[in-house]
Amino acid sequence: MNGYLRNIKVVYFRDLKQELRGLDEFLSMVVFGVMLVFITSFAFQLTDVDTSRILPAVLWVTIFFASELAVQRSFAREKERNAIDALLMALGDKSVLFYAKALANFTILLVFGVIILPVLWIFCDVSLRGVNLWLLVFSLVWGSWGLAAVGTMLTAMTVQLPNSRLLPILMFPLLIPLFIAVVRCTDLAILGVTEGALGWVYFVSVYDLLFSLLPLILFEFVLEG
């Protein structure tokens, strides 16, 4: 078990080091997010819609696009010179790769969310008064983990295929339940309403647990060449 956790740590920190080295790619992801937030919030300000109600949807659409970029990039680095083969031979248990990459992608999404959320807050002109901060943090953290876990698993499945553009097609249907739940959680957090939130919290927790444990069984076959 020590070797298992040590290998997760080694791959996780190497992934983050590579991400920091290619910081321009992360910055372009942030710029893309800010643009998306700006255009959407601007468009809705021209209507009678209360912009605070669209904040959750815009937030999760932005994080969804960012997650696609992040997970694809992390596996592209492995494929560049077939380094993934040397890595898989070194790891023994292939699920190590899932947990290390999902954690690295989760960290990136969390940093991205922390940058985008205040921007969104300003553009959507939402009052901070009455916000349920705990529920908001829960949504951001567990929503990001769910996205990272599903994205990492599906990218690993498609990375061995010649056409890895299948990812969004596979990713979206699997993520619909998570999106419904985290958008509701975020919405209730902004409104400061706790009634009915617990059900969504349980839903997100079970979803995340499922997609955190599934790769333990599946990842050995997912990466089959």
Added chain:
Amino acid sequence: MRDRLEIKNLSKKLGSRMVLRGVSFSAETGDLIVLTGENGSGKTTMLRLLAGLSRPTGGAVLWNGSPYGIEHGSIGYVAHQPMLYDNLTVWENMQFFANLYDRPLTAIEGLLRRMGLWVFRHELAEILSRGMQQRLALARVLLMDPKLILYDEPFTGLDSAGQELLREALAGQKQKTIQIVVSHTPHLMAGLSFRHLKLADGKAHWGGVS
């Protein structure tokens, strides 16, 4: 104890084509086997099966009588692609694999010096020439102290000094490992004692000893 690798009736289908059809052979520690065959004869497929990177359609790979019984971290693979991380330095590439194999970092310096890569240790792997990347891939494999080493066209891109280093590595590992080399240029291994195995029509045929 001498380790024994047995390949029994191994077959592999890729797409609609049966690339390997019941390949059988065996090897023991100290054996150096040169695997030859025409393009598309299944040499790389064979190495990937032995490396555990692909599952056979039929047959078995036995290590000391046990299916896939080779301990994790005991197979070294010098592939056609160097299998390195471009945006990590030479040192960081070695450090990463040393950490995964739980090998002391002190072993890295000696290997990099031996491969003539010490002066490049702070350079990103992407700026190295093809030959230097091949040397780094070899250093990575030697770092892990393997029991079975698989080489896929290892002489590609190496200059004469690099070829000499590779021959030294092959000779140095001979007593403690089983080595299988896919090569179209077995003459570059002159002076090394090896068995010749040829893949043709999905089957393996022994071709004598050099």
